[in-house]
Amino acid sequence: xxxxxxxxxxxxxxxxxxxxxxxxxxxxxxxxxxxxxxxxxxxxxxxxxxxxxxxxxxxxxxxxxxxxxxxxxxxxxxxxxxxxxxxxxxxxxxxxxxxxxxxxxxxxxxxxxxxxxxxxxxxxxxxxxxxxxxxxxxxxxxxxxxxxxxxxxxxxxxxxxxxxxxxxxxxxxxxxxxxxxxxxxx
Amino acid sequence: xxxxxxxxxxxxxxxxxxxxxxxxxxxxxxxxxxxxxxxxxxxxxxxxxxxxxxxxxxxxxxxxxxxxxxxxxxxxxxxxxxxxxxxxxxxxxxxxxx
Amino acid sequence: xxxxxxxxxxxxxxxxxxxxxxxxxxxxxxxxxxxxxxxxxxxxxxxxxxxxxxxxxxxxxxxxxxxxxxxxxxxxxxxxxxxxxxxxxxxxxxxxxxxxxxxxxxxxxxxxxxxxxxxxxxxxxxxxxxxxxxxxxxxxxxxxxxxxxxxxxxxxxxxxxxxxxxxxxxxxxxxxxxxxxxxxxxxxxxxxxxxxxxxxxxxxxxxxxxxxxxxxxxxxxxxxxxxxxxxxxxxxxxxxxxxxxxxxxxxxxxxxxxxxxxxxxxxxxxxxxxxxxxxxxxxxxxxxxxxxxxxxxxxxxxxxxxxxxxxxxxxxxxxxxxxxxxxxxxxxxxxxxxxxxxxxxxxxxxxxxxxxxxxxxxxxxxxxxxxxxxxxxxxxxxxxxxxxxxxxxxxxxxxxxxxxxxxxxxxxxxxxxxxxxxxxxxxxxxxxxxxxxxxxxxxxxxxxxxxxxxxxxxxxxxxxxxxxxxxxxxxxxxxxxxxxxxxxxxxxxxxxxxxxx
Numbered sequence: 053x054x055x056x057x058x059x060x061x062x063x064x065x066x067x068x069x070x071x072x073x074x075x076x077x078x079x080x081x082x083x084x085x086x087x088x089x090x091x092x093x094x095x096x097x098x099x100x101x102x103x104x105x106x107x108x109x110x111x112x113x114x115x116x117x118x119x120x121x122x123x124x125x126x127x128x129x130x131x132x133x134x135x136x137x138x139x140x141x142x143x144x145x146x147x148x149x150x151x152x153x154x155x156x157x158x159x160x161x162x163x164x165x166x167x168x169x170x171x172x173x174x175x176x177x178x179x180x181x182x183x184x185x186x187x188x189x190x191x192x193x194x195x196x197x198x199x200x201x202x203x204x205x206x207x208x209x210x211x212x213x214x215x216x217x218x219x220x221x222x223x224x225x226x227x228x229x230x231x232x233x234x235x236x237x238x
Numbered sequence: 239x240x241x242x243x244x245x246x247x248x249x250x251x252x253x254x255x256x257x258x259x260x261x262x263x264x265x266x267x268x269x270x271x272x273x274x275x276x277x278x279x280x281x282x283x284x285x286x287x288x289x290x291x292x293x294x295x296x297x298x299x300x301x302x303x304x305x306x307x308x309x310x311x312x313x314x315x316x317x318x319x320x321x322x323x324x325x326x327x328x329x330x331x332x333x334x335x336x
Numbered sequence: 337x338x339x340x341x342x343x344x345x346x347x348x349x350x351x352x353x354x355x356x357x358x359x360x361x362x363x364x365x366x367x368x369x370x371x372x373x374x375x376x377x378x379x380x381x382x383x384x385x386x387x388x389x390x391x392x393x394x395x396x397x398x399x400x401x402x403x404x405x406x407x408x409x410x411x412x413x414x415x416x417x418x419x420x421x422x423x424x425x426x427x428x429x430x431x432x433x434x435x436x437x438x439x440x441x442x443x444x445x446x447x448x449x450x451x452x453x454x455x456x457x458x459x460x461x462x463x464x465x466x467x468x469x470x471x472x473x474x475x476x477x478x479x480x481x482x483x484x485x486x487x488x489x490x491x492x493x494x495x496x497x498x499x500x501x502x503x504x505x506x507x508x509x510x511x512x513x514x515x516x517x518x519x520x521x522x523x524x525x526x527x528x529x530x531x532x533x534x535x536x537x538x539x540x541x542x543x544x545x546x547x548x549x550x551x552x553x554x555x556x557x558x559x560x561x562x563x564x565x566x567x568x569x570x571x572x573x574x575x576x577x578x579x580x581x582x583x584x585x586x587x588x589x590x591x592x593x594x595x596x597x598x599x600x601x602x603x604x605x606x607x608x609x610x611x612x613x614x615x616x617x618x619x620x621x622x623x624x625x626x627x628x629x630x631x632x633x634x635x636x637x638x639x640x641x642x643x644x645x646x647x648x649x650x651x652x653x654x655x656x657x658x659x660x661x662x663x664x665x666x667x668x669x670x671x672x673x674x675x676x677x678x679x680x681x682x683x684x685x686x687x688x689x690x691x692x693x694x695x696x697x698x699x700x701x702x703x704x705x706x707x708x709x710x711x712x713x714x715x716x717x718x719x720x721x722x723x724x725x726x727x728x729x730x731x732x733x734x735x736x737x738x739x740x741x742x743x744x745x746x747x748x749x750x751x752x753x754x755x756x757x758x759x760x761x762x763x764x765x766x767x768x769x770x771x772x773x774x775x776x777x778x779x780x781x782x783x784x785x786x787x788x789x790x791x792x793x794x795x796x797x798x799x800x801x802x803x804x805x806x807x808x809x810x811x812x813x814x815x816x817x818x819x820x821x822x823x824x825x826x827x828x829x830x831x832x833x834x835x836x837x
Contacts (some may be wrong), residue, residue: 069251069274073258076256080260081267085274090263092277099244101284104295108280111302116273123313124266127320133264133327145260149253156249159547163242163526171546183241185303185630203292208252212296214348214413215473218465219303221359222481225458228366229488232451233314234274236325245526252519255734259512268508275515282522290529297525300473302520304480308514311484312507315491319504322497 058098065091076132078124082117089113103200244285251278267314269309276305319330342416343409350400351404351414354396354424355464361389362457369450376443382438382450383793386457390432393464409533409742410832415470415602417652422671422818423467423598426801430590430678431460431795437686438583440791444687445693447493447581456587459485463595467602470829471520475599479517479563482595483510486588490580498697502579509562509572517559523552524607528585534832536607545611553608557600557618564596566656567625570649573617577645582696585641586685589648590678597655601670605702606830612662619660623752626653627759634766640688643682643766645723657756658740661747668816668823669739675815676724676732683801684721687714690790706779712787717802722767724805727760731809739816741814783810 068087075081089112096105124130198206210218255278258271280298287294316326323331341347348355365385372378404416414420435456442452458481465478487510491503525531527549528539540549559568565573577585608615630650637643655677658670691707691714692699708715724733737760744753790798808815 055240058243062243065247066250066254069254071256072270072274073254073261078264078266078270085270088274089277095244095247095281099240099284099288101287101295101298104280104284104298107299107302111306112273112277116306119309119313120270123316127317127326129264129266129326133262133267142261145257146275148260149257152256153250153253154261156253156551157246159551160249161242161246163245163548165239165289167243167527171279171548204295206241207291207293208296208299211293212300212413212473213345213400214352215300215471215477218474218477218481219300221458221461222303222307222484224363225455225462225481225485226310228454228458229484230310230314230453232449232455232488233311233318233491233494235449240585252515255515256512259508265504265508269511272508272515275512276518277513279518279522282519282526286522286526286789290525293531294525295523297473297531300477304477304514307480308507308511311487312511312673315487315500315503315507316489318494321494322500331504 056096058095060092061098063093076224077134079121079130082120082124085120086113086117089117089122103204239288241285241288243281248278248281248285251275251281263328265319265328265331268328269312269316273305273309277302337404339403341405341409342412342414348413348467349402350636351412351416352468353400353409354393355461355468357396358389358393358457358461358464358767361385362454362461363418365389365457366451369454373450376448379442379448379450379452380439382453383435383442386435386453387432389457390428390435390460393460394425394428397421397428411535413471413474415469415610415829417668417829418547418818418822419598419602419671419829420468422595423594423674426671426675426678427460427463427467427591427594430682431456431463431587432596433679433682433801434583434591436793436797437682437689438581439793441581441583441689441794444791445493449492452489452492455485455489455703459489459587460591463591466595467598469599469602470533472524472533472536472577472603474507475533476518476521476602479599480514480660482592483514485636486510486584486592489584489587492584493511493581496579496734498579499581500579502576505572505579506576509576513559513562513569515559516555516562520552520555520557520559523548523555525552527552528607533603533606534829537609537830540610542607542610545608545614550614553611554618555613556603557615557622560596560600560603561622564593564600564652564655565649566622566652567629567649570626570630570652573646573649574642577648578639578642578697582685582689582692584683585645586689589644589685590681593648593652593655594674594678597659597670597674600825601659601667605662605667605826609662610831616660616662619656620729620752623653623656623660624755626656627649627755628653628776631762631766632758634763637713637766638700639697640701640770641696644684647763647766648681649788650759651725653759654740654756657744657752660752661743663743663747664820664823664827665746666740666743666820667670669736669743671822672739672812672816674735675765675803675819677734677807679801679804680721680724680731680733683717683798683805684725686790686794686798686801687718690714701773704770705773705777707774709770709779714790717798720769720802720805726764726767727785729809730806732805732812733809735812749752802835804806 093108144167210216242324340350343352401421458513469475487507493499561569602720634646724731727737
């Protein structure tokens with residue numbers, strides 16, 4: 053059952069992603085991108101990442117895509133682009149993407165948790181205990197004890213505190229940059 | 239559970255995003271394709287979080303922050319180029335070439 | 337002496353003291369700018385404040401370097417080794433140089449928006465995190481912080497179509513490259529179960545890499561290839577350098593490139609130290625392509641700015657050569673060459689900014705003809721820069737290239753060394769005409785710009801750069817020693833876990 057739902061979401065996500073690339077109208081592209089993101093949120097729920105799934109819908113499908121649509125509407129770009137011509141560049145791009153996919157997909161689809169664990173433990177040095185979070189708690193147990201967001205909050209505010217603080221500088225840079233660019237005159 | 243298929247779907251979505259960046263000429267659509275690539279990577283992280291614990295989901299958080307910051311600055315840049323060219327089509331914009 | 341323990345939160349804050357100081361200082365500058373942002377005087381004040389912030393950061397860096405514990409511990413987010421200190425100091429130095437060059441430049445080009453300096457400081461924070469990162473996530477976020485600020489800086493001259501387009505191009509390519517880098521991080525995380533650069537190295541060890549790890553490595557190299565502008569991922573560089581304000585182009589060619597190479601070197605030498613044979617062919621191909629294509633296309637350029645851009649692609653090739661051997665000697669030559677390239681390029685871009693107008697897009701050899709008569713010192717300085725980029729004996733560029741060659745020869749694979757020498761000879765074909773134009777051709781009367789010349793602050797940057805180029809060209813000992821020390825400490829960091837086994 054879960055697998056059937058997964059493949060449904062996966063198929064819709066891939067088809068909508070293809071439509072993002074092939075639709076000539078930017079607004080249509082944006083809507084298909086929202087569709088892809090919603091399907092991904094569905095997959096996240098299936099993979100027991102409920103909080104991330106919710107955030108995906110709120111932040112990505114909600115905020116970021118609205119920003120995109122806002123700009124498209126503001127600039128009145130809702131007209132069709134020129135059709136994709138089958139130029140040499142077109143073939144080169146498709147070829148490159150084909151090579152990339154043929155390298156990645158067959159290699160990755162064979163991974164199972166067992167194989168990952170096998171490759172992981174095969175190496176000479178076993179992992180430093182500190183890098184695996186709470187090896188005493190299984191994932192399900194951790195979720196039970198701390199709740200779904202708490203399970204993410206713990207590493208976020210403990211082990212990954214430095215990158216978390218760094219994101220604040222990133223956001224500051226983005227704010228200053230956007231304001232500078234949007235000012236009428238310098 | 240579903241680790242391999244998730245990774246494969248993620249790879250396919252990533253490749254579609256790459257193809258879109260290379261194929262399209264509209265700056266906004268290219269940027270959407272970049273967002274698609276980042277989303278594909280998020281799926282990889284979430285799939286791996288099943289094996290390695292919730293740190294994978296923490297990374298998704300960071301990626302979302304990055305995507306939001308890039309969206310803010312990127313769309314401002316696209317607005318400023320539109321003021322010059324009244325277009326966001328890279329073929330019409332290209333003054334500097336190669 | 338107060339040693340601190342970087343495994344505790346307070347110790348982490350101390351280990352990140354330079355970054356913390358610079359972030360706080362950039363907030364102060366932002367406040368001052370928000371309060372006073374009208375005329376050129378306010379812009380100048382912001383510039384001097386930015387310089388002071390960089391100086392304070394350097395002091396903090398010295399403090400951390402002096403007080404860092406010998407054995408910082410495992411699983412840290414930030415590295416505490418000589419490699420980081422060396423790279424951070426170099427980045428602070430070239431950033432100060434580009435701030436100095438910007439001071440007069442922005443006023444002349446009527447770009448008086450003091451937020452410029454805030455963005456430079458935030459970009460430098462990102463760069464410092466790139467070189468101190470011991471975790472791929474920190475590396476990625478540092479890179480993004482830098483990128484977001486530099487996207488805006490590249491498009492800073494909004495009145496100019498070319499600058500706006502440079503911003504757009506850098507943004508689209510940069511975001512695309514970030515996607516590859518991030519996917520590489522995800523796959524490496526999948527293969528190793530961690531994002532800590534040292535622990536990844538311990539996890540992979542000497543064993544053959546799993547398929548997922550190999551794919552991740554490939555994606556990482558593609559992402560970094562874009563960031564350091566190595567062929568075939570270079571096509572953005574000439575256009576972006578061309579359109580961006582000249583001091584920003586200088587900043588990108590020096591500080592950003594330095595951080596990119598340092599981060600790449602740290603990842604390859606630490607996480608993938610056991611799989612040298614996997615990444616050597618990739619680096620070889622990138623290095624050879626960058627040297628050949630960069631130098632050949634530079635020959636065909638008319639505009640000096642584009643010529644410098646392609647020359648920076650070629651120099652990415654030389655730096656990749658230094659990365660190739662995978663030995664401490666190679667690493668040492670990489671860090672030393674980065675110093676040489678950094679001080680030379682900062683001076684070269686500052687000089688270029690002085691001889692033209694409107695972004696220097698159309699400064700050709702004809703425009704600098706006879707510069708030796710009207711501006712002998714500028715002509716002298718530009719000649720020194722060109723000779724150093726060429727690798728002429730007596731300049732730091734020569735010592736750097738010679739050092740890379742010795743690292744390549746020591747690894748018993750001279751093909752890259754031969755290519756390096758041959759392409760350097762080719763590069764004389766575009767560096768020497770600059771000298772000949774300045775000294776042998778008559779000046780084109782009447783002068784287009786009577787007031788061309790360096791602003792006082794830029795003079796300081798150029799003078800320091802030229803003195804460094806010449807002094808280190810004949811007496812490179814101390815910096816070489818520092819570079820050696822940096823390379824050794826990187827090897828030490830990489831060996832931490834293996835040593836404990």
